[in-house]
Amino acid sequence: MTHGLWNLRVKIDGEMILDVDPEMGYLHRGIEKISEDRHYNEVITLMDRCCYVAGFSWEHLYILSAEEALGIRPPERAEYLRVLCDEFQRIGSHLMWYAAFVQDIGLMSPFLYGMRDRDLVLDLFQSFTGARMTYEYMRVGGVRNDVPSGFTDQCRKVLNWLTDRFVEYDQLCLGSTIFRERCDGLGLLKAQDCVAHGVTGPMLRSAGVRRDLRKDRPYSAYDRVDFDVAVADGADVTARYLVRMEEMRQSIRILNQVVDWLDRHPGPVLADRLPRWLGAPYAPIGNEGYLLKRNYPKGVGFSAVEEPHGEAQAYTVNDGGEHPYRVKFRSPVFANISAARQYLIGYHVADIPPIMGSVDVCVGEVDR
Amino acid sequence: MEPDDIARQLAPKLGDGLLSVEPFPGTAGRVRFRPEKALDLFRSVRDDLHFGHLSMVGGIDWVDHREVFYVAWSDEAKQYVFLSTDVPANAAHIETASSIWPSANWHEREAWEMVDITFDHHPDLRHLLMPDGYTFHPLLRSFKLHEPEELEVKSRRV
Numbered sequence: 001m002t003h004g005l006w007n008l009r010v011k012i013d014g015e016m017i018l019d020v021d022p023e024m025g026y027l028h029r030g031i032e033k034i035s036e037d038r039h040y041n042e043v044i045t046l047m048d049r050c051c052y053v054a055g056f057s058w059e060h061l062y063i064l065s066a067e068e069a070l071g072i073r074p075p076e077r078a079e080y081l082r083v084l085c086d087e088f089q090r091i092g093s094h095l096m097w098y099a100a101f102v103q104d105i106g107l108m109s110p111f112l113y114g115m116r117d118r119d120l121v122l123d124l125f126q127s128f129t130g131a132r133m134t135y136e137y138m139r140v141g142g143v144r145n146d147v148p149s150g151f152t153d154q155c156r157k158v159l160n161w162l163t164d165r166f167v168e169y170d171q172l173c174l175g176s177t178i179f180r181e182r183c184d185g186l187g188l189l190k191a192q193d194c195v196a197h198g199v200t201g202p203m204l205r206s207a208g209v210r211r212d213l214r215k216d217r218p219y220s221a222y223d224r225v226d227f228d229v230a231v232a233d234g235a236d237v238t239a240r241y242l243v244r245m246e247e248m249r250q251s252i253r254i255l256n257q258v259v260d261w262l263d264r265h266p267g268p269v270l271a272d273r274l275p276r277w278l279g280a281p282y283a284p285i286g287n288e289g290y291l292l293k294r295n296y297p298k299g300v301g302f303s304a305v306e307e308p309h310g311e312a313q314a315y316t317v318n319d320g321g322e323h324p325y326r327v328k329f330r331s332p333v334f335a336n337i338s339a340a341r342q343y344l345i346g347y348h349v350a351d352i353p354p355i356m357g358s359v360d361v362c363v364g365e366v367d368r
Numbered sequence: 369m370e371p372d373d374i375a376r377q378l379a380p381k382l383g384d385g386l387l388s389v390e391p392f393p394g395t396a397g398r399v400r401f402r403p404e405k406a407l408d409l410f411r412s413v414r415d416d417l418h419f420g421h422l423s424m425v426g427g428i429d430w431v432d433h434r435e436v437f438y439v440a441w442s443d444e445a446k447q448y449v450f451l452s453t454d455v456p457a458n459a460a461h462i463e464t465a466s467s468i469w470p471s472a473n474w475h476e477r478e479a480w481e482m483v484d485i486t487f488d489h490h491p492d493l494r495h496l497l498m499p500d501g502y503t504f505h506p507l508l509r510s511f512k513l514h515e516p517e518e519l520e521v522k523s524r525r526v
Contacts, residue, residue: 030506033506216446311441
């Protein structure tokens, strides 16, 4: 949920919205261009900055496509660790959204509850990556390091705490007259419009479409964990709230299974026999230094993950050089905002904050 | 869905507009087509193959030519399909897909400003991420980023 980094040009007649035109680009850093000048593992640093509230999901996305392009497979424990990162990240991102969204519509106290609980997730991230937002944890071929001892017990404590919080969240929002009056029936976007305009993620599922890449096109260890796809059928702001809340409950369900698996299956977290150039790109080999000609593979990689905001895709083209030839990312929020005309026109000016809030805009990944 | 299935269904409608359908990692296949037949292909992929959801449009600058690629998703097959075509670098243009898939609108705006591919009959082809009036196309290979500068440290006389 980002404020202030983009403009929405609105044409109005009195209080009625006649036309809208989102203006993006204020946060454009040229991540796709910079990636063409970087070594494969150095791009990970940029991915954290793509969406700064869901850094792990973007790392995972890039890593999957780079591994495909380079023909590298990670060990199983690394796949489970990536799922752990992704799902905790989903909870963190949705809690951040919850906190910012309810504040936008005039409820102050849920902001404090949301941020308080998101901090528990960030504490967990800090304990095994050293960072709270920009992790640089995943690597081509696995992850950087294993989790510390006692980590899984700490996870269980956080998960138990979070499980009991949803009653509180719902009472604060669904039980509030302000919330219901400002959200019910607003920002309608029916299923066929969602599909035509490329809208994905919680917005699409709130229109009753049961589509989740974790189920439909499983990656990493998602085919080995048990969970349900959260859907609602209101297609409005309240329905999007309900879908995100249910997604967090399902994430907790996935995480409980992952944590149990991690306890039972110790092992390596980085593939052995990685090509030498991948581990230390600029370390000299022999006396020739980094001028030595190395055998970079050729290939393309395409990956798609279910990010907290929707479907993100990465396409890596690799022409046998030291850097990716071209990296293209598809941001789910980019598509969700591009459909703004469909869900804003016909409503009132005062409806813009709840409707745009329910989209969960992260400008970092729209502008890249 | 396999590449052969796609080729069998598309070939009668497109004729020589369809160049090949080859396996492509993570998708049902990669369809190579002639840019003149773009609209027929898009319509056929959406209506006959039921890829109703266009996810992404992008361009690659291969210096001597440019590649335009499209990724679409089918809810029935639960698969992606990859469409790609080559346009000459000195006349890089192709028909817009936004009349078939409205979601192409912004993706094509981005591809136009980044890789300089013009989308004919696009409803709203103007800058999206770059400021208005920006004349460069950053994702072309001819657009060089600055090399990291080496700063010369002058020894200071004590």
